[in-house]
Amino acid sequence: MYRTHNCGELRKENIDQNVTLCGWVQLKRDKGGMIWIDLRDRYGITQLAIEETKSSEKIIEIVNKIGREFVIQVVGKVIERYSKNEKILTGDVELEVANIKILSESEIPPFTIIDNSDGGDELRMKYRYLDIRRNPVKNALIIRHKIAQEVRKYLSNNDFIEVETPCLVKSTPEGARDFVVPSRMNQGEFYALPQSPQQYKQLLMIAGMDRYFQIVKCFRDEDLRADRQPEFTQIDCEMSFVEQNDILEMFEGFIKFLFKSVKNIDFVEKFPRISYKDAMEKYGNDKPDIRFGMIINNLSDTVKGHNFSVFDNAEYIGGICLENASEYSRKQIDELTEFIKTPQIGAQGLVYCKYNQDGTLKSSIDKFFDENSLQEIAKLMNAKKGDLMLILAGNKKRTLHGLSELRLKLANELGLRPKDTFAPLWVVEFPLLEWDEETNRYYAMHHPFTAPFEEDIPLFDTNAGEIRANAYDMVINGVEVGGGSLRIFDRELQAQMFKNLGFTKEETERQFGFLMNAFKFGAPPHGGIAFGFDRLCSLFGGADSIRDYIAFPKNNSGRDTMSESPSELSDMQLNELGLIVKK
């Protein structure tokens, strides 16, 4: 037995006990006559005390040799500390070292193992095993573990069965790119790694499993944007004999359970449900952050006819009202104008209107709007004295996007998005199809298995873009943490859907044949949801990046700089696979 206790558990009650501890040397301080060592493990830090005059030469020799990150074993008596450290739970006691042993030496690490590391991202990734010793990363992995256990507890208690679906599946080049795996035993053929277990979970419903879940790795070979990983983890769920509301209630309960058990936060009220259309109109965004107001007001019908061509020619005019900001300086407003003119927003200009404390109104469009007209706008936007109104005009989609970005930017600056406040909601009634300008055709907004609103089905032939889907996203703090849909369970309708999406009969058969086949033998009504587990963990942990919630993440080129993968294969491996790499 290497240790009697860990480094986080000794308390006053242990005083006078003889104990053995193991851990890493966090810090050594030699105060002349006394040497203190902070000994660290996953559970905490315990202070070791070595009094030079009381200790054997051998002990002093070892202590002198010890440096940061050495792994040591110490035997000693727990004593009360002279000056207590209230910052740590073991701060009342220290260990009077009677014996000490070096278990493993350490070179000087490339960065210091402290909360605010000085390593920089690249170094942290290359030495991830040292990075994980740091509290922020260690705690991120521990909260991930905790959430995973609670996820399974809730779902198991609700009759969901965890089923592992295969990782070597059929390549169905629809949506994102598949990672593929050459088969040695079936040369010239490939498996794919699953982008999601979508078809398998539907098969499990047809198989009568009734309720399924899985915390599962998924893979997408996409060009990585910031914070995207080629492999990521989903909480994947599916239920049979349900309507949309059954699913929303089940998973609203799920999120409430997680908030309670992991963060001790109670959500009593039902989560708001807002249609895609309303989300776009009010927040310019299908994943609105509702921790704050600043709702978008549609002014299109009100502000035309003042000879202000920007408004008069605009498809859409909308504004947001910033409370207590009428004193914003010229410079501040110029900055906002610059922001909305950046390419990713691309607005032409920003109209402002200050509702001064004295009741007067001052705007950048005074030339076109008299006081009365401005009052009317203020009324429409629910502006009060002291508020600042900001108005954009132009193409509807782009203008709403601009207002959304402006809204989030202002909220960030004003501290309206605190990480410890959570505002979940459901966004529902998504469009079934999305028009793609480039390829001039419709794509499934979620995926081709999503069930349309029954009453909208006739629109397929007339106005397919207006068909609503039984699809829903859960959004928390402006982040889409999960999404799902009721599925089509009728073979004919599914075939129709594939046809509408431009699949030929042969493509449908090749890619989805086995699911279509399964529909022949009694498919129950079913639907489900998938949560992005990495993202959910980072949200619970209060972090912006998912990186630290993944033990060994890849960088933006999909590389693991620690193990240096991917890497070249040997000629023998390539030969066995019957593959040639193009030079």
Next chain:
Amino acid sequence: MYRTHNCGELRKENIDQNVTLCGWVQLKRDKGGMIWIDLRDRYGITQLAIEETKSSEKIIEIVNKIGREFVIQVVGKVIERYSKNEKILTGDVELEVANIKILSESEIPPFTIIDNSDGGDELRMKYRYLDIRRNPVKNALIIRHKIAQEVRKYLSNNDFIEVETPCLVKSTPEGARDFVVPSRMNQGEFYALPQSPQQYKQLLMIAGMDRYFQIVKCFRDEDLRADRQPEFTQIDCEMSFVEQNDILEMFEGFIKFLFKSVKNIDFVEKFPRISYKDAMEKYGNDKPDIRFGMIINNLSDTVKGHNFSVFDNAEYIGGICLENASEYSRKQIDELTEFIKTPQIGAQGLVYCKYNQDGTLKSSIDKFFDENSLQEIAKLMNAKKGDLMLILAGNKKRTLHGLSELRLKLANELGLRPKDTFAPLWVVEFPLLEWDEETNRYYAMHHPFTAPFEEDIPLFDTNAGEIRANAYDMVINGVEVGGGSLRIFDRELQAQMFKNLGFTKEETERQFGFLMNAFKFGAPPHGGIAFGFDRLCSLFGGADSIRDYIAFPKNNSGRDTMSESPSELSDMQLNELGLIVKK
């Protein structure tokens, strides 16, 4: 809401309630005037009753249309059954159908959804979604789910943290073949799918995670023997600051916890621990089934010098004693002789010796052994009156293998291996290295990270085959369910180990560089274990095959006949990957 109850929960207490059920039609019986339908879902079967004279025409029309495996929704009143069915929990009641709706039709399934299916393996796999509707498969998946939850409960309660390690890793062509994944973003380079998270879990120990576990998919591109899958699941665990005994106790507790919580079986006694050497001597096998005795007796020192050349020239002579079998007929013994002469055993012949009820001895070697000598053998083998002794001679390794196979065959025939009796044990003190005749070199018996016995290290230069490893297997009923070892945590020793295994410095650096590098920064003593989850589930479920404990298994050619994967890629996919398939 589609249903108020599931098909497994209605009882006497529900009589007179109006309920709605959904499910699949298991069976329809038309008894003239009365029609009964067995409605099935995951939870059970409920009987529906339709009285023709009491039902509307519309209902009768629908009922007439309904066939096996149709998905229907029924509304009705719970009534007491006239003739109860004690075989099912809902057998006291039935549903008086007031309304019925077809949710999904079904073609006639290719095999009947009953416990003893008539489908045959190939059909079952092609229509796995129908196969899973059958109780044996459904229940196998449910017990797997249950075990998974209990596994996590025990380990979490013992401070293990579940950490997901990457699925896209570096190819280290050591041991079995890797499945590889071409990287599109880094053309000409490949990831590998992990054969096990071995190096990552060791890195997590160096990272200070202290206790790690994961239920994780692993991959091996091996030619598949029966019951091997290209992807399989491990319960992977690792602990820091432990000696071997700490690990054995932790995971003995683990297995006991699983037996208790899943099967309600109490193991009070400590599991036996037996050295590899003893296991081979006593059972001819490093995964002995100890549900029964029939231990192998080494007769090599006793039976020579009787002018029986088979014995006199043999390296090894050993025998097993079969209780109450002295009356075995000539034919029975001939059959056993044939068995041990089959190529996979390859013994020359079988010597028998009957200890008759009257105290006399009768053997196939009477010519060479008098009554006294036979008595001596009987005594050595603890034979009693009525027993049958079976003796093999020859090369030691092969003879022990033959005795082991004979022992298992006899036990199978005599019903000494009941599926509901469990006999777990630890096999310890495995050899560190294994000599390979073909390549004329040593290989690591477990893997190159296994720590040797400290006192055996000097044998590296003299008798490396005798070095014992801190390695252990957990064996239950003749099946190796788990295995692990203490790991080397000293960089120098690990480098030495790689050298002894014939790795050049460059190979070591290329394949294990990142782990070797990590050893520089303070590695704790650590060790771990991995359990074959598929196998463990089938053992708990009392099945011989792991197939039904995997939702969507592959066949012996690594194919999924349901989705028809692997399959060919499109030229576009190959182009993007920069790969050419050899024709």
